[in-house]
Amino acid sequence: MAPRTRRHGAAPGARGGSRRRRLPLRLLLPVLVLVALMAMLMLRGYVHSEILADHRVQPPAATDQVPQKILEGGPVIDTRAGRTESMSVPDHKLVLTFDDGPDPVWTPKVLDVLKEHHAHAVFFVTGTMASRYPDLVQRMVDEGHEVGLHTFNHPDLSYQSTSRIDWELSQNQLALTGAAGIRTSLFRPPYSSFADAMDNKSWPVTEYIGSRGYLTVVNNTDSEDWKRPGADEIIRRATPHGGKGAIVLMHDSGGDRHQTVQALDRFLPGLQEQGYEFDNLSEALDLPSAHSEVTGAGLWKAKAWVFLVQASEKVTDALVVGLAVIGTLVIGRFALMLLLSFAHARKVRRRNFAWGPPVTRPVSVLVPAYNEAKCIENTVRSLMASDHPVEIIVVDDGSTDGTARIVEAMGLPGVRVIRQLNAGKPAALNRGLANASHDIVVMMDGDTVFEPSTVRELVQPFGDPKVGAVAGNAKVGNKDSLIGAWQHIEYVMGFNLDRRMYDVLGCMPTIPGAVGAFRRSALARIGGMSDDTLAEDTDVTMALHRDGWKVVYAEDARAWTEAPETVQQLWSQRYRWSYGTMQAIWKHRRAVVDRGPSGRFGRVGLPFVSLFMVVAPLLAPLIDIFLLYGIVFGPTEKTIGAWLGVLVLQAVCAAYAFRLDRERMTHLISLPLQQILYRQLMYVVLLQSWITALTGGRLRWQKLRRTGAVEAPGGIPTQRQRVMNEQQEPVR
Template identity: 60%
Template sequence: MSPTTSRRGRRRAPTRLERAAGRAAALQRPRVVLALLLLLALTCVMLLDGYLRAEVGGDQRVRTGASSDEVPDEILEGGPILTFPGGRATTLSVPDRTIVLTFDDGPDPTWTPKVLEILREHDVPGTFFLVGSMVSRYPDIVEDLVEQGNEVGVHTFTHVDLSYQSASRVTREMEQTQLALAGAAGITTTLFRAPYSAKADAVDDYGWQVYRQLGQDGYTSVFIDTDSEDWKQPGVSEIVEGATPEDGEGASVLFHDSGGDRAQTIEALPEYIERMKAKGYTFTTVSGAMAGQQPAAVPAADGADGGGADGGGAGAGGSLQAAHRPATGVTLYEGKALVAAVAVAEWTVPALSAGLVVVGVAVMGRFALMPVLARRHHRQRNGRRFSWGPPVTRPVSVVVPAYNEKECIENTLRSLAASTHPIEIVVVDDGSTDGTADLAESLGLPNVRVIRQPNAGKPAALNNGIRSARYDIVVMMDGDTVFEPDTVGRLVQPFADPGVGAVAGNAKVGNRRTLIGAWQHIEYVMGFNLDRRMYDVLRCMPTIPGAIGAFRREAVLGAGGMSDDTLAEDTDITIALHRAGWRVVYEEHARAWTEAPRSLRQLWSQRYRWSYGTMQALWKHRGSLTDRGPSGRFGRVGMPLVVLFQVVTPVFAPLIDVFTVYSMLFVDFTAALLAWLAVLGVQVVCAAYAFRLDREKYRYLLMMPLQQLAYRQMMYLVLIHSCVTALTGGRLRWQKLKRTGEVGMPTATR
């Protein structure tokens, strides 16, 4: 029978709760999508940042001693410039008394600008072979470099040795670098220098395949004649001497403007330029050298001057070099998008790193604080001399709000009927359509009253029950919860202290045999009950659980009753009692067994309501921050702790997992795994202590690693979803979860 079909088969109007639930579901779908998109965006940013830092894939040669049998002798014995005009491999040498000054591994924010300043002062051009990931991170430097009249070439995107990569990886490295150049300076280039390359005679069979592939794509590969070996930092004089060609020969000379401390390079470069000029050398670019040897080999782009071989072409605002091509169309826009994405990553990752430090300190501080205060609470409340006062033996009222609880209500009421403490049971049927009220009345249990009301929501049902209660102490419980015989008697003993206005009981997961149930069982024992012990000691308990809580009737009515302003009426009333000056405590021995959600969808719905409702309650009571006297203790202590531990820390806690995955992929897998295991170990220790205090079986702790990998991630998404709803001004009404009634009498569940 459908929810909107009566027993006689006629259609009926949906209840207020059903209408609200339908509207809420329709409104929340876009917010769920937005929450998932935010997490996906964060993941993409982290992956992009890791890739940019060249920590993916091999960054060194993985084979040595490769042969050169397939490489033509004229290539091995030829000049440093390799072209493929008409598909035929050809090498060119730099003209005599000409220097092609090349720089590898940049751009670098520290050293490249200094190199450019030296070139500008000496009116000398350079050819810079740039790493694409660095180009995308420092686009302004590349733009200045090109505008100054220097030439650029591709040095791959991640500085990987292409000799041992697949053809698709080679293509990807080149295309990504070209996109970075397009986004940074609006150009692409035809020049290429392979990482870890040297002179042409060092080309092996693996590298030759790459050079041929790129040659067919129109690239000119550039080797070196002379190596300054500045990367070894041998000293200024040694760098200058190493970069000087012999007997007036032309040379393609290698320097570096990145990849380490380049102070010696910066000091040696002006001395080297002046020395070469004094010997009658001129400086040019790769394109200039090619034009001097074979003017028709590589035609210049429109408006390019080819750089020349007369030492000029380095002035600011120089024309486009022959190797450069203006980036247009899709390439230009994709390049700008890449640079923009990298800028976001460059800002986001450091910010997240700082946030991770804060979150890490908060999380570890909480783990250190909870066991200490929980132990203090346990020893204090279980000491032989501890007493709340004279035993509380007077009857109490138990209010059970119920909406479509026919599967559970019988177990609930029968467990209450077995109570060893005198009670009256007030069942408030909130417009149920499944015969809950009829079933409750048909049981014929003593001291049970059933009050029927039109569907108005849980807070209204609770207020109706409180007003109808005969006694001054009111116990509230959910319609799917089962009490042990001594639960009520234990729960009300703290009211012997006249300052106690409410008592939180120990809620247990009754259906813990399923995987989801077991995960929630761990969460209840560790995350909820250990927290309540801590908050009790600090006298700032934030929530009396709806499954089991007791209140002074006068305290609740004095605070205005149960409000429907928020989705977390239990948190709302608890904070209101604090602000009214009442003390709220936790009674660990008063146990209630509740039915936890069985499916991920139901779990999401429940936790979303909880987390969003908590945010609503905190915002509603933000004025507690300025309350004075004993009633202001929650604002001074509880509010900051709840915001930190239940909102801020959980929202940013995913950073720990995100950075763990990031470190495993891009930094050090072993170190990251050990760090994650260490954090897990701390949590297991805390959980084990919580299980000991609650006298629970330790076997459930075996599921904690899987809980951390799966269940906790879902809780992160739920909280992010709640934050998105709060920021977008969304509203959500009280919702009903589908129950099965599988939680029976306590003796059958343990």
């Protein structure tokens, strides 16, 4: 994975060309992937009779339009070329017919029994099953059996238009050709019975079928094996009387057919001993073969169809596995977050809890700034209001909007401004580290404001000498818009609840750039801030873990940051985050083999980050794809119920996270819409990051436009302040 990046000061002239190059990756490829997945899912639904299926059965109608010789004739009806004839099977000949297959379980067993007893049969296959199991159709042909059409989706053709009938026949032939390279002239209507059951609704269909060149085959001996009455009863019903010939109806699909197989194994030798022959229909009636070979473009078209169906089966099977994986990950993550977040809150909110001796010594606050003229004054003034002694160092990274001049003009004591040519955020932070006066260093973004207690709360964990870094509680300040509200939910639930869980597990993956603190000695041991990735905060956190330092979460160290307010800005930010996280994971991939205490991150943290921050978001859209499919084509009630169940689980986690952070629950109103729309945006961003990573592409720094409207709200006491207030209350 290429870690090379461009700084946020890229030449303006390159911007237009870069956007033109990125457009296909950002929009076209993700859309094509989604369209391809949906197409595969639709194709699978089509060949599983979930789409365009019609299972209505026409009730019996009058028979006055049906020729009498058809009603009184045999089970083979020929209406080709204007004829109106019927044929019967000669005495001592039986034509076994099997409907609705091929079935991957029962058809091979039926074929095995037929082969064992040297018998032939006719298999009336549906297009859906032939498309899915082409090898069984090929076996039928190879072993000398005849194959007939039974429509594609098994509808009652009495309800269908002639165009739908043509479509059912052509699709059925397409599947048959793709499976075995042949066409057939035999056809059996779904839900058909004896010839005398022909009525005014089915007869016009039979005439039309004949005009298309097909011989209609019904039956005159029904085994009724679909009722599963037992092998003895199936044999009794399938046996003709007085040595007469017959076309026997059986089934090799549509359910459990073990009784059919058992009956067949006894039926065949029993009637062969009585002088019966089991032939194909063409053999029994002394007709030309029903099969004709297909060559040329027609064959390749049919082969392509079968290939696509097989591909859709495999792809959708993989999607189902992916859905199971994402479902397990989502539920497991939520359960783990709830359990471990509760444990974290219970630990740090005890009255006697302390990281160690109180940290009261001054700290250095580093503020890297690039074109933050609209925000920098609020940022610096919020630091000046800190109730902990601070040294403020603003590192102007080549700003062109007068950021440095604004800070200098404020004339505040204890505030230093360092100017440098544009070199990127990691370089600005390292420059600040080199000029910091204190051992504990707080880092924040130039668009962020701190509460007065933030620095004090952030540095208290350094009372534990094993702590090398502390993550603060980053919060969205501009949460009144819909996009801001979605990010507010994400920050409170997806980031801070995660950090509580990772704190307990001892594998915090990221110190947020908006609010984090470090020991200078710890940073010195790992070489400072690295510019190898676009997620320098994740990179440095992983490096600290691997060096053996503890990284913890301070829930009361609140920082208010300005989240992106447009989809474009949000896209740019999350694209950088996602790509940078992948770079950091790849850079520290050898952590999985680290030994000793430092190996805990590799054994636990890195797999968790990979699963929950890379794999799970990439698979998350499967929930919505199957939701859409299930609503339109599947069991709608069950689908909606399952989706609502997941949403309720998310809402419970979100409500608990909001309660822990003492946030108003009203913002959760937008949670359902966030799950439908926001997740898709994050999916496309992550997919683009994957494409960039796999192709070794370069990604320039994305500078977001700020408004400077975020201020730190007052009146929210920290946990420590609440305990002190309770202790100062008079006893009543």
